[in-house]
Amino acid sequence: MKHSFFAKNPSVLLFLACLALFTIAVTVMSEAWGLSLIPTSFVKTLGKTLCLCLVALAMDLIWGFTGILSLGHMAFFAIGGYMIGMWLMYARTEEIVILSLANSPLPATPEEIRQGITSQIFGVVGSSELPPIWSFAHSLPLQLLLVLLVPGLLALVFGWLAFRSRVTGVYLSILTQAMTLTLALWLFQNDSGLRGNNGLSGLQNIPGLGQTSQDVISIWLFLASALALALGYLLLSSITSGKFGSVIRAIRDDETRMRFLGYPVESYKLFVFTLAALIAAIAGALYYPQAGIINPAELAPIASIYLAVWVAIGGRGQLWGAVLGAALVSLLSSWFTGGRAPDLPLGFYTIKWVDWWLILLGLGFVCVTLFAPQGLAGLLQRLAGPLTPRRGGAPLGPDPGALQEKEARE
Amino acid sequence: MTGQTTGATLLEASGLSVTFDGYRAIRNLSFAIGERELRAIIGPNGAGKTTFMDIITGKTRPDEGRVLWGPLSRSLLAMNEAQIARIGIGRKFQRPTVFEDQTVRENLIMALKAPRSPFAVLRWKPRRPDLDRTETLATQVGLGQALSRKSGELSHGQKQWLEIGMLLAQEPKLLLVDEPAAGMTLAEREQTTTLLTELAKTRAVVVVEHDMEFVRRLNCRVTVLHEGSVLAEGSLDHVTANPQVIEVYLGR
Numbered sequence: 115m116k117h118s119f120f121a122k123n124p125s126v127l128l129f130l131a132c133l134a135l136f137t138i139a140v141t142v143m144s145e146a147w148g149l150s151l152i153p154t155s156f157v158k159t160l161g162k163t164l165c166l167c168l169v170a171l172a173m174d175l176i177w178g179f180t181g182i183l184s185l186g187h188m189a190f191f192a193i194g195g196y197m198i199g200m201w202l203m204y205a206r207t208e209e210i211v212i213l214s215l216a217n218s219p220l221p222a223t224p225e226e227i228r229q230g231i232t233s234q235i236f237g238v239v240g241s242s243e244l245p246p247i248w249s250f251a252h253s254l255p256l257q258l259l260l261v262l263l264v265p266g267l268l269a270l271v272f273g274w275l276a277f278r279s280r281v282t283g284v285y286l287s288i289l290t291q292a293m294t295l296t297l298a299l300w301l302f303q304n305d306s307g308l309r310g311n312n313g314l315s316g317l318q319n320i321p322g323l324g325q326t327s328q329d330v331i332s333i334w335l336f337l338a339s340a341l342a343l344a345l346g347y348l349l350l351s352s353i354t355s356g357k358f359g360s361v362i363r364a365i366r367d368d369e370t371r372m373r374f375l376g377y378p379v380e381s382y383k384l385f386v387f388t389l390a391a392l393i394a395a396i397a398g399a400l401y402y403p404q405a406g407i408i409n410p411a412e413l414a415p416i417a418s419i420y421l422a423v424w425v426a427i428g429g430r431g432q433l434w435g436a437v438l439g440a441a442l443v444s445l446l447s448s449w450f451t452g453g454r455a456p457d458l459p460l461g462f463y464t465i466k467w468v469d470w471w472l473i474l475l476g477l478g479f480v481c482v483t484l485f486a487p488q489g490l491a492g493l494l495q496r497l498a499g500p501l502t503p504r505r506g507g508a509p510l511g512p513d514p515g516a517l518q519e520k521e522a523r524e
Numbered sequence: 525m526t527g528q529t530t531g532a533t534l535l536e537a538s539g540l541s542v543t544f545d546g547y548r549a550i551r552n553l554s555f556a557i558g559e560r561e562l563r564a565i566i567g568p569n570g571a572g573k574t575t576f577m578d579i580i581t582g583k584t585r586p587d588e589g590r591v592l593w594g595p596l597s598r599s600l601l602a603m604n605e606a607q608i609a610r611i612g613i614g615r616k617f618q619r620p621t622v623f624e625d626q627t628v629r630e631n632l633i634m635a636l637k638a639p640r641s642p643f644a645v646l647r648w649k650p651r652r653p654d655l656d657r658t659e660t661l662a663t664q665v666g667l668g669q670a671l672s673r674k675s676g677e678l679s680h681g682q683k684q685w686l687e688i689g690m691l692l693a694q695e696p697k698l699l700l701v702d703e704p705a706a707g708m709t710l711a712e713r714e715q716t717t718t719l720l721t722e723l724a725k726t727r728a729v730v731v732v733e734h735d736m737e738f739v740r741r742l743n744c745r746v747t748v749l750h751e752g753s754v755l756a757e758g759s760l761d762h763v764t765a766n767p768q769v770i771e772v773y774l775g776r
Binding site for chain 1: 581605607609615624642694
């Protein structure tokens with residue numbers, strides 16, 4: 115038992131190595147720093163995909179490991195995006211306003227600048243007052259704090275109410291979905307103070323980096339997303355491999371029994387729910403500067419259902435499975451719906467993938483549920499080796515099931 | 525002979541009543557057990573044995589009555605299942621419930637007496653005394669060679685023993701055991717009897733059992749339940765001589 119964390123979990127090192135190789139390869143082939151083989155728009159797509167992989171990890175923690183099918187974690191993702199988006203938009207508009215007022219005969223007063231920013235941002239929804247929720251938007255550190263605080267507190271309060279009343283299973287899923295829908299509907303209103311259905315836009319322009327081209331910014335954000343994914347993977351694999359992982363898997367399998375063992379099941383659920391919300395928020399805060407725009411449609415319940423589908427296809431309860439599922443399905447999805455997939459002429463009917471992709475995805479989901487409940491990760495593991503766990507060492511007896519050296523030593 | 529109540533009273537339930545949809549499962553039931561005592565609860569189906577266990581472990585709330593615990597007479601009714609388990613009440617279900625997806629070692633480590641809060645568990649590291657204790661427990665229940673095996677691979681009997689090992693790991697002050705003899709071979713029954721009497725030397729053990737032969741082997745004080753209340757209490761010979769008991773339980 116005296117081995118290091120990596121020796122006990124070789125898959126973590128393998129995953130990190132693959133991620134590092136991928137990151138270096140993309141950087142080298144980017145337009146900014148290399149061979150210009152990958153267009154900047156695709157670098158952004160890849161960077162966004164890494165963020166989706168991170169939120170899929172969070173989903174795997176809460177669903178795959180703890181057995182709570184939350185259909186609300188994309189809401190936390192979007193809130194993280196909104197929180198960083200407020201600073202991006204405010205600071206960027208501030209730059210523009212200062213620049214345009216620089217030509218006036220008198221130097222602009224702070225009040226004039228403030229007025230300018232407000233009319234720039236809120237003219238579109240016909241408001242001339244800066245809503246109170248924008249009070250901290252001028253400050254990057256404060257708004258970064260909100261990226262964690264707002265989703266974290268929301269998850270904490272919502273989770274406390276839901277878990278305390280012992281809402282489980284499909285009822286909890288419905289409740290989380292209702293939360294997402296409520297938030298989306300609230301954000302759609304103009305008086306929510308977040309520009310209603312216009313959402314926040316121009317987020318790809320990082321304030322203070324006006325001279326830097328998008329080629330370079332996209333690579334920086336890509337690298338930041340890769341780093342966040344790597345750290346998230348490390349954190350979650352260390353949490354899920356120890357006694358804590360053991361406890362949450364046991365809660366997934368039989369929470370009543372865990373209560374009789376003395377474990378405060380509700381506290382564990384709340385902890386996991388909130389941690390997953392925080393990870394989702396960080397992923398969202400990295401995603402939307404690459405997407406450039408966020409609006410309330412991002413909180414639609416379907417987004418959280420997609421998240422569940424990615425994790426189910428990739429493989430629940432297997433961290434790299436969730437990453438694989440999110441990357442594969444979201445990239446395929448953007449390929450099919452982006453109109454790049456060639457139409458399939460059948461003579462009497464032409465399959466246009468933009469319309470048919472959802473059906474294909476649905477079929478894939480049904481097939482995975484029916485034939486590979488462990489997802490792609492389970493399939494790959496089955497291909498890689500026999501179903502029996504690798505036990506290590508040579509058998510000590512002639513029978514196929516004999517104890518192996520390693521077991522005998524333990 | 526009857527094992528007498530030894531030590532101070534550990535658990536005292538009085539005036540318990542529970543009604544499920546108009547059906548009175550428990551009526552004015554009172555029960556007490558000492559700190560080191562073995563007690564068998566017998567009674568026909570529907571006598572309220574399982575409901576009584578559910579009340580003590582916090583699964584069911586009684587409509588009336590109180591359950592007091594330990595020298596400080598803390599009320600158990602204000603606590604939830606997990607809190608009751610943490611103050612030292614362990615329960616063994618009839619059907620073995622171990623976490624089949626996890627190894628014998630992981631199962632035992634989860635059961636080991638240790639702080640149970642998420643933050644404490646996050647900080648928990650396997651240390652020598654814990655690992656030694658896990659190994660000792662596994663050996664004690666005959667699973668010393670199976671620590672690294674998934675508990676789902678174990679036989680039915682081995683799962684029963686693993687669950688007993690997990691109960692021992694919890695170090696409960698009161699052990700509630702539901703029909704331990706069900707589905708056991710004669711040799712296993714003997715082993716179980718020895719274990720239960722051994723355990724009762726250091727803690728309180730309550731055994732709910734149908735099987736009279738098994739109860740006789742336990743050689744302890746017996747409480748007979750009928751229609752939700754105590755019909756008789758005393759040595760097995762004493763209660764089986766009671767005409768009321770003969771009528772409702774032994775039949776004819």
